[in-house]
Amino acid sequence: MLAIPVFADDFTVDWLNKAMADHLGSNRVVSCHARESDIPGQTAEIVLLEVGYEKPDRNLPERMVAKITSRNPLILEQVIANYDQYRRETSFYREFPDCGIPVPHCLYSDHDPVKQEMVILMTDLAPSLSPSWAISPDQVRLALSNLPSFHAKWWNDVALRKKAWMVQFDDRDFFAAATGAASAAADALDTLYEAPDLTKEVMSYFANNLDKVMGFTISRAYTFVHGDYHAKQMFFPTQQGGKFAVIDWQFPFVAQGAWDFARMLGMCMPADVRRAEEQALLGEYLSSLESLGVENYSRADLENDYRMGLIVSQLIMSIAAADTDPALFEKECGELGLDWKEVTFNRTQYAMEEWDVLGFLKSL
Numbered sequence: 001m002l003a004i005p006v007f008a009d010d011f012t013v014d015w016l017n018k019a020m021a022d023h024l025g026s027n028r029v030v031s032c033h034a035r036e037s038d039i040p041g042q043t044a045e046i047v048l049l050e051v052g053y054e055k056p057d058r059n060l061p062e063r064m065v066a067k068i069t070s071r072n073p074l075i076l077e078q079v080i081a082n083y084d085q086y087r088r089e090t091s092f093y094r095e096f097p098d099c100g101i102p103v104p105h106c107l108y109s110d111h112d113p114v115k116q117e118m119v120i121l122m123t124d125l126a127p128s129l130s131p132s133w134a135i136s137p138d139q140v141r142l143a144l145s146n147l148p149s150f151h152a153k154w155w156n157d158v159a160l161r162k163k164a165w166m167v168q169f170d171d172r173d174f175f176a177a178a179t180g181a182a183s184a185a186a187d188a189l190d191t192l193y194e195a196p197d198l199t200k201e202v203m204s205y206f207a208n209n210l211d212k213v214m215g216f217t218i219s220r221a222y223t224f225v226h227g228d229y230h231a232k233q234m235f236f237p238t239q240q241g242g243k244f245a246v247i248d249w250q251f252p253f254v255a256q257g258a259w260d261f262a263r264m265l266g267m268c269m270p271a272d273v274r275r276a277e278e279q280a281l282l283g284e285y286l287s288s289l290e291s292l293g294v295e296n297y298s299r300a301d302l303e304n305d306y307r308m309g310l311i312v313s314q315l316i317m318s319i320a321a322a323d324t325d326p327a328l329f330e331k332e333c334g335e336l337g338l339d340w341k342e343v344t345f346n347r348t349q350y351a352m353e354e355w356d357v358l359g360f361l362k363s364l
Helices: 013-019 073-083 085-095 137-145 147-153 158-162 172-184 186-192 197-208 210-218 258-268 271-291 299-323 326-335 340-354 357-363
Strands: 029-036 044-053 063-069 106-112 117-123 223-225 253-255
Touching (some): 147 271, 186 299, 197 299
Antiparallel strands (some): 044 063
């Protein structure tokens, strides 16, 4: 069995030749320079590799990116162990080489569930770049426009229901743990944000009425959902070239496609722009689904799934408020000239209020 790299120095020529054997053919790696990225990942360490080959081959990447196990014990204990994210992401790259939306080409992946170690070796997406939280409205529109082909490809596909590593919409244990954690984060929300009352009430109601709310989600059409579809998970073309691509498949859901739409639009679009464009963007999403063969899905269906998507998006951020050092958000957003509270919390809460998600939950 091939050892899972723990440090950048573990990416040796010998390791790469073994890991990339299915891609190399008669070629071989003869040099490798690996270094850890200056920009740390939230749940994994990032290693950048420059690789040389015995024979020139345009089909073999000279620059690669590897995700390896986080060295933050709190992340491993409180996040990875609880939500099994390493198994989910390595399974995604192994089982979905063509999922319907652009993703990095994966050259090798492995996961040790006992040690909670993992590695994912991918081609570098450069010259595409990630805007981080400083995503532009045009980039948000592009990200939203890529969702219909992804969601339509897997619409009500029973094969998804057989993927135990995906979060299934009827997994009561998972949603009980998640809603309980989000509800328990009330004190953290009070500490971090000025007026989190609506979010706290919604999370409490969700946790205390779980069976009723899940009864609704179970009744809905389902598809493949990224689960954390926001700016930091995306790369966009630049003037130098590249293409749009989605990364970080650590939380794939079998659920309603509008959950991805709600997380992207509610969290990443400035509130005033969202308000001006929301209805039109929802209409474009629905029309695109219909053009791709989705049937019996009405505008009312979409709007209710969108409400639920806003709730799930804010549930994720409520958990993050308790499990993530807010200084990381503050530093990253501050360097981009953004208000981290607006980006990570307030925008989605504004949308929740405007869409009366609490009234929606109580009506189920």
